[in-house]
Amino acid sequence: MRAETLARLNAERAARRAAILVTDIADGGQRLVTEDAVAADPLAEILSRHLASGRSGLIEVDGHKKFLTVQVPPVRLVVIGAVHISQAMAPMAAALDLALTVIDPRTAFATPERFPGVALVPEWPDAALGGAVPALDRYCALAALTHDPKIDDPALRSALRAGCFYVGALGSRKTHAARLARLAEAGFSDSETARIRAPIGLAIGAVSPAEIALSVLGEIVAALRRAPCPEAA
Structure with missing residues (x-):
């Protein structure tokens, strides 16, 4: 994980905001989707379901596998x-x-x-x-x-x-x-x-x-x- 991504993830955690780290299984590329950006994301429906469940998991979109690491504040x-x-x-x-x-x-x-x-x-x-x-x-x-x-x-x-x-x-x-x-x-x-x-x-x-x-x-x-x-x- 890039230092910039980790810093953003930690900032969201400290502020008690949810976020999802999307990792491409094929090339290891990562992007962080903050809670306020989920609705506009191409994977909005899938990300919303994972936020609601609070569970991380593997997904497949158009033949590409991605792992969603879900970070949700303690309730x-x-x-x-x-x-x-x-x-x-x-x-x-x-x-x-x-x-x-x-x-x-x-x-x-x-x-x-x-x-x-x-x-x-x-x-x-x-x-x-x-x-x-x-x-x-x-x-x-x-x-x-x-x-x-x-x-x-x-x-x-x-x-x-x-x-x-x-x-x-x-x-x-x-x-x-x-x-x-x-x-x-x-x-x-x-x-x-x-x-x-x-x-x-x-x-x-x-x-x-x-x-x-x-x-x-x-x-x-x-x-x-x-x-x-x-x-x-």
Whole structure:
């Protein structure tokens, strides 16, 4: 690999941006396709599929074999609310290689005893997301689970501004309608707030905290892999 290509690849990694290194098997020639250049690339459809899966692999185009080395930033999951659902979600998120952070200013809930081995931030979301937690970006998912607008709303505003690939919020349709009105008053457009998955989670008839956690994680994976999924009930 040329030093210039390696430097560009490292720069994309440091900035938490995806990239694909395309290597021609026949002559060893390489070119780097950054995430923002995929749509205009001659191999756009193939590259998009590999970005969505996060997997490297060998392809053949017009009789020419190429190897795609896919670099995708580690996916982070930020959960607002140290509640029973987030407790159930913690081991599942770990199994999915999602780096979980739980934010909740209510220190009676956000305790190491309730969340062993989990990154806990016992602060208000606006303060935590402003410095205590690494900045949100498009490789972050955010799930707001407290039912408390004072806690959930600042986090949702931050996630929408950051372009998180998944933004979800717990609550009924009535609760969400009131949430949308507050966000509109804060200056968010209908197209921006339409990105919020609410009621949160896949429509699997979830009842228990563990089932709800499963439905939320399923919806996050579908959003990450850009796969179609049924609307929540």
